Amino acid sequence: xxxxxxxxxxxxxxxxxxEVELEVGGEVTQRSVLNALEARYPMLRGTIRDQVTYxxxxxxRFFACEQDLSHESPDAPLPDAVASxxxxxxxxxxxxxx
Amino acid sequence: MSRVRVLVGTRKGxxxxxxxxxxxxxxxxxxHFGGWEIYHLKGSPVDPNRLYASQTSGWFGQVxxxxxxxxxxxxxxxxxxxxxxxxxxxxxxxxTPHPWEFKRVWHxxxxxxxxxxxxxxxxxxxxxxxxxxxQTWQELAGLRGHGSGPKWQPGAGGMGLHTILLDPSHxxxxxxxxxxAGVFRTDxxxQTWRPVNRGLxxxxxxxxxxxxxxxxxxxxxxxxxxxxxxxxLHWDVMRSDDAxxxxxxxxxxxxxxxxxxxxxxxxEPDTVYVVPIKSDSEHYxxxxxxxxxxxxxxxxxxxxxxxxxxxxxxxxxxxxxxxAVDSLDTCGIYFGTTGGQVxxxxxxxxxxxxxxRDLPAVVSVEVQTLP
Numbered sequence: 001x002x003x004x005x006x007x008x009x010x011x012x013x014x015x016x017x018x019e020v021e022l023e024v025g026g027e028v029t030q031r032s033v034l035n036a037l038e039a040r041y042p043m044l045r046g047t048i049r050d051q052v053t054y055x056x057x058x059x060x061r062f063f064a065c066e067q068d069l070s071h072e073s074p075d076a077p078l079p080d081a082v083a084s085x086x087x088x089x090x091x092x093x094x095x096x097x098x
Numbered sequence: 099m100s101r102v103r104v105l106v107g108t109r110k111g112x113x114x115x116x117x118x119x120x121x122x123x124x125x126x127x128x129x130h131f132g133g134w135e136i137y138h139l140k141g142s143p144v145d146p147n148r149l150y151a152s153q154t155s156g157w158f159g160q161v162x163x164x165x166x167x168x169x170x171x172x173x174x175x176x177x178x179x180x181x182x183x184x185x186x187x188x189x190x191x192x193x194t195p196h197p198w199e200f201k202r203v204w205h206x207x208x209x210x211x212x213x214x215x216x217x218x219x220x221x222x223x224x225x226x227x228x229x230x231x232x233q234t235w236q237e238l239a240g241l242r243g244h245g246s247g248p249k250w251q252p253g254a255g256g257m258g259l260h261t262i263l264l265d266p267s268h269x270x271x272x273x274x275x276x277x278x279a280g281v282f283r284t285d286x287x288x289q290t291w292r293p294v295n296r297g298l299x300x301x302x303x304x305x306x307x308x309x310x311x312x313x314x315x316x317x318x319x320x321x322x323x324x325x326x327x328x329x330x331l332h333w334d335v336m337r338s339d340d341a342x343x344x345x346x347x348x349x350x351x352x353x354x355x356x357x358x359x360x361x362x363x364x365x366e367p368d369t370v371y372v373v374p375i376k377s378d379s380e381h382y383x384x385x386x387x388x389x390x391x392x393x394x395x396x397x398x399x400x401x402x403x404x405x406x407x408x409x410x411x412x413x414x415x416x417x418x419x420x421x422a423v424d425s426l427d428t429c430g431i432y433f434g435t436t437g438g439q440v441x442x443x444x445x446x447x448x449x450x451x452x453x454x455r456d457l458p459a460v461v462s463v464e465v466q467t468l469p
Contacts, residue, residue, distance in 0.1 A: 043174035
């Protein structure tokens with residue numbers, strides 16, 4: 001199981017806790033994790049990445065194992081610790097605005 | 099006894115205010131979608147329990163919410179607003195071409211006949227329609243493709259399509275307004291559009307006969323007389339008696355003719371309401387007095403309505419979608435302020451009192467009159 005941490009407002013939107021667990025088929029990449037997340041929680045479509053271009057929304061960033069993966073290829077394999085469920089994949093909202 | 103339900107969109111969530119027909123004691127529910135900007139929420143005229151809400155965030159983008167029980171529960175529905183065909187460019191603030199980019203839904207207008215059909219006015223300006231209760235959205239691309247799109251320019255708040263008026267007498271006729279392009283009309287249910295801005299004047303617009311380029315803030319109609327339109331232009335209050343073919347100024351004795359909302363009494367088609375704001379540089383009431391102005395002559399002659407409204411030290415604004423009327427026998431008028439107050443008058447504006455005083459900044463106000 002892949003563990004995904006999502007921000008407060010998206011937890012409310014999807015009516016889940018701070019962390020969700022997902023089955024991800026095939027290689028575990030940012031794209032496959034986000035695809036699985038959006039398939040399980042369709043209301044999150046468009047809130048993390050654009051529905052047409054799949055570009056990350058500008059005020060969100062992706063972290064795992066204390067690494068900022070926001071600018072990594074969406075098709076690059078995620079760290080083994082994420083693939084094994086030992087560490088979560090984290091979607092973080094920028095601390096900005098008021 | 100009839101009831102009213104006031105739907106309030108704010109910078110930090112939606113609130114629903116309900117009262118019986120006396121409109122004296124109010125129940126307040128909310129915030130719904132706390133922390134999100136709610137640009138607009140509105141109910142279906144044919145099924146008052148069907149509500150639609152536009153929920154937006156700089157972080158998370160656009161969400162559309164739907165309720166089937168009058169706002170007690172909500173479910174997110176479709177939020178994919180994809181422009182139809184090549185997006186092209188409009189003018190940026192400096193006059194350079196800028197690609198069309200979807201940002202948010204400013205206004206939701208449910209159909210007059212079908213609770214599952216709803217229109218969405220969006221930024222960058224375009225009109226979308228859903229016929230499956232918000233699950234999917236299709237652009238009515240004839241508007242953006244009308245030909246003048248490359249000349250459209252954003253107002254200070256963005257290039258939003260903020261007003262959608264459905265003509266109850268002509269089911270295929272729709273009026274929309276865009277800041278800062280102007281008013282457009284379709285007579286074929288949205289397939290083709292044309293600008294209807296003749297008679298509007300905008301300072302600094304080089305071409306006095308320009309067909310687009312007007313910062314229309316709001317237009318309003320009375321259901322029984324849909325050929326007559328009232329407009330709050332950036333500066334100037336305007337009126338059309340021929341479904342937008344021509345406009346004339348009716349600012350008359352207003353203390354300033356800058357402002358945002360405009361609305362029409364539910365039972366008196368020539369009774370019109372505006373909230374004058376000092377200027378486009380100073381977005382607060384003139385003389386720090388919050389005054390609604392009412393014309394009972396369809397414009398030109400205006401009276402200040404002040405009873406119950408703050409008449410000193412008031413520096414709030416009233417945004418374009420933040421005024422509405424109910425249709426009870428004694429028409430109620432409602433408006434919300436950027437200071438978080440929602441004021442109501444149960445007697446057509448003669449007396450006012452706040453329903454709530456301390457909400458987040460109010461963006462939109464709609465009213466449902468319930469059996």
